[in-house]
Amino acid sequence: MKLGFYPGCSLNGTAREYNESVKALAPVFGIELIDIDDWNCCGASAAHAVNRDLSLALPARTLALAEKQGFDEIVVPCAACFNRLAVAQYELNKDEMLKKSVEKSIDMTFNNDIKILNVVQFIDKYIKDKILEKISHKFEHQVACYYGCLLVRPNKIIDFDRVEDPTSLDELMQLIGATPIDWGFKTECCGASLSIARTDLVAKLSGNIVKDAADRGAEAIIVACPMCHSNLDMRRPQIDEYVGEKISTPVIYITQAIGLAVGIAPEKLGLQRHFVKVNTL
């Protein structure tokens, strides 16, 4: 089974362990992920904030390239990239004039009907059924599944899971032996791209998330977005300062958790690359 793959910029840089874990997990289930040739940045949180046309044209170029390379489906693990690609597809399908002007910008025409899968949709569709037979090390820990904003919202466009109390990550974690906890911050924003310009606000928002998870007994926080990950993990010193205590709960990607359960070596999943040590799992 071959699928198109859009890593996005974070997965090729500071979130390389997310890339490593997705790429390590896929072949275990007989899936080959092929990078979309010459993909470009989706514009992420920056483009839409200052230039709408640019925020549609950047993802459109990648969608058009993927289509030309013959992919029917592409996997987009980064929740922010996934959101931008899905929003661009929706907006352009809704407005023929807009699509024409974007096609002119990117100098390509395209059908704009490729299926875009986030990491959970990818796992649900191609991996979930086969997980039980592959489990060698049950992941027997209490976990807080953190969805963040962009995996489930805007619900009208993304049409995935429940917008207020999503359960897809919880179900996957349960399947590999974990006990997902009930908690209040499943979909609260971590502060996203304010990480550099307003670290103080990220410390507060991410601090509230990490503290609630830790207070309710989570041994790990499970994420599916590199931006959430870096805010909850790399910004831990600022979080600790904000909440007034040292919280050692690690933050790991869903693909790392499943990877561990099916027996992939921790180094291959990039677990050593986190700032908050993962030595209790």
Next chain:
Amino acid sequence: MATNHQISTRIKAATGVDIAMCYQCGKCTAGCVLAGDMDYPSSMIMRMLQTNDEENYRKIISSEAIWLCQNCENCIGRCPKEVDIPKVMDYLRADSVKNKCVSPKAKPILSFYQSFLGAVKTSGRLSEVFMTIGFKLRTLRLWQDINLVPSMLAKGKLKFIPESIKGKRNLKNIFKSTNNK
């Protein structure tokens, strides 16, 4: 603000969002994780836009709030009328830049976006290293996060040679054709 149309008409034309749909229930503000840090919370922004008063509009596009908003989409998720506030925020931010009235308090946030897009414009993919350097030069926060460098290096997370796409000409055209529209 170049046209003579009313504020709500301009917003509707550019975004498709009908500001009048908001009936001030306040759910957007109640659910906004940053409302407490904003000079005008989202429901108040909606109300001020509804007045179609240019003075109010000026206050909004000069506010810090529109830049603090991260488009987490919680507001639209909970809005009983599905008013697309994040889309309006995108419009307000762009108009704030166009009218040169970005709140001084929000300048670092805009600098971040500009550094981000500057790095993407150069090579087609974001180099986190070059974006950070661009941000430091724009804001003169030269020493910020410098303590992270050794551990990021040890974890293999810093890439000093930016990745470049082949379709540079294509990319140049995208930036050129979408600029200042």
